Amino acid sequence: MLETSARLLRLLSLLQTAREWPGAELAERLGVSGRTVRNDIDRLRELGYPVDAARGPAGGYRLAAGTAMPPLLLDDEEAVAVTIALRTVAQGALSGMEETSLQALAKLEQVLPARLRRRVKTLQTYTVPVPPDRPQPAVDTEVLTTLTAACRDHERLRFDYRDHKGSATRRTAEPHRVVSWGRRWYLVAWDVERGDWRTFRVDRIEPRTPTGPRFTPRALPNGGDVAAYVARNVSAAAWSHRARVTVHAPADAVAERINPAVGVVEAVDDTSCLLDTGADSLDTLGVYLGMLGYDFDVTGPPELLAHLRELARRYGRSTPTR
Numbered sequence: 502m503l504e505t506s507a508r509l510l511r512l513l514s515l516l517q518t519a520r521e522w523p524g525a526e527l528a529e530r531l532g533v534s535g536r537t538v539r540n541d542i543d544r545l546r547e548l549g550y551p552v553d554a555a556r557g558p559a560g561g562y563r564l565a566a567g568t569a570m571p572p573l574l575l576d577d578e579e580a581v582a583v584t585i586a587l588r589t590v591a592q593g594a595l596s597g598m599e600e601t602s603l604q605a606l607a608k609l610e611q612v613l614p615a616r617l618r619r620r621v622k623t624l625q626t627y628t629v630p631v632p633p634d635r636p637q638p639a640v641d642t643e644v645l646t647t648l649t650a651a652c653r654d655h656e657r658l659r660f661d662y663r664d665h666k667g668s669a670t671r672r673t674a675e676p677h678r679v680v681s682w683g684r685r686w687y688l689v690a691w692d693v694e695r696g697d698w699r700t701f702r703v704d705r706i707e708p709r710t711p712t713g714p715r716f717t718p719r720a721l722p723n724g725g726d727v728a729a730y731v732a733r734n735v736s737a738a739a740w741s742h743r744a745r746v747t748v749h750a751p752a753d754a755v756a757e758r759i760n761p762a763v764g765v766v767e768a769v770d771d772t773s774c775l776l777d778t779g780a781d782s783l784d785t786l787g788v789y790l791g792m793l794g795y796d797f798d799v800t801g802p803p804e805l806l807a808h809l810r811e812l813a814r815r816y817g818r819s820t821p822t823r
Contacts, residue, residue: 508531509545512542513550521555521562523561524538526561527562542562551565552565553565577616577617580609580617583609584606584609585624587605587606641704644703644706648679648688648703649679651712652679654712657693657715657716658673659672659673659708661707662701663707669707672692672694673694675693675719677721682728682735685702685735688702689721689731691719700731732761733765741780741782742781742783742786743802744779745777746778747774747797748775748793750774751768752768752769754795755793755795763778763789764777765777776797783805784808
């Protein structure tokens with residue numbers, strides 16, 4: 502009986518990996534016959550686990566979503582990862598989820614084996630999160646759920662949007678993706694009135710219900726790399742200083758050293774490219790250019806030229822010739 506129970510747990514663990522398993526492969530993994538696998542599948546169904554089966558050469562077994570949530574099996578690494586994730590959310594990463602996360606965390610930590618509780622406690626005790634430069638606004642979970650559901654169902658959104666000054670405008674948009682970047686959440690959507698792609702901070706969105714009619718999804722901006730699109734647009738909007746710099750190196754080589762949040766690289770020819778970059782201060786912009794690792798030409802703006810000349814004099818003074 503103990504051997505059968507252990508085998509059922511092993512079978513359940515395999516089925517919970519969100520893939521379809523051919524019966525022959527399950528039998529090989531468990532070291533039993535195909536008939537035993539079928540019997541074990543029936544036992545799991547009797548216990549309330551919805552196991553779907555597809556017949557034929559390409560068929561197999563997979564765990565389907567059920568109306569009730571049966572017990573979940575986690576291996577050691579998964580249990581530690583879930584515990585740490587719950588603790589992170591409980592610290593306020595998502596507004597409205599703190600209490601629920603603490604309840605789930607208490608249940609999970611109660612059933613963790615001693616060896617895993619020790620690992621989790623060690624991680625908690627000896628890791629110190631670096632606080633953000635400034636307080637980050639919490640995102641309402643209901644808003645986040647509404648936005649992602651509209652993305653999934655291709656339904657237009659109507660919402661009030663507050664700009665950085667607090668002024669609200671009514672917007673209608675076709676939502677496509679929600680991106681987490683820089684400790685904030687952003688909605689990438691097609692703005693219907695403006696006829697262009699826009700990036701909206703989720704913490705400034707107040708959805709209006711019901712959602713609008715369905716729409717046909719458009720090709721995503723930036724070749725589908727919405728994370729890079731958000732990083733570039735969010736950074737550019739916050740830049741106080743901008744510059745277009747000619748870099749004497751191939752575009753691919755420069756792009757490998759440039760985070761999308763730092764700038765956009767455009768090829769000129771096989772040996773040079775243009776870097777459209779910026780920062781919130783001249784000091785930061787000077788650091789970006791100094792880290793390129795290639796020769797470059799800067800034609801403006803004047804305040805950047807003056808700053809780079811001062812940097813050159815300072816570096817020259819720090820390395821006197823003998």
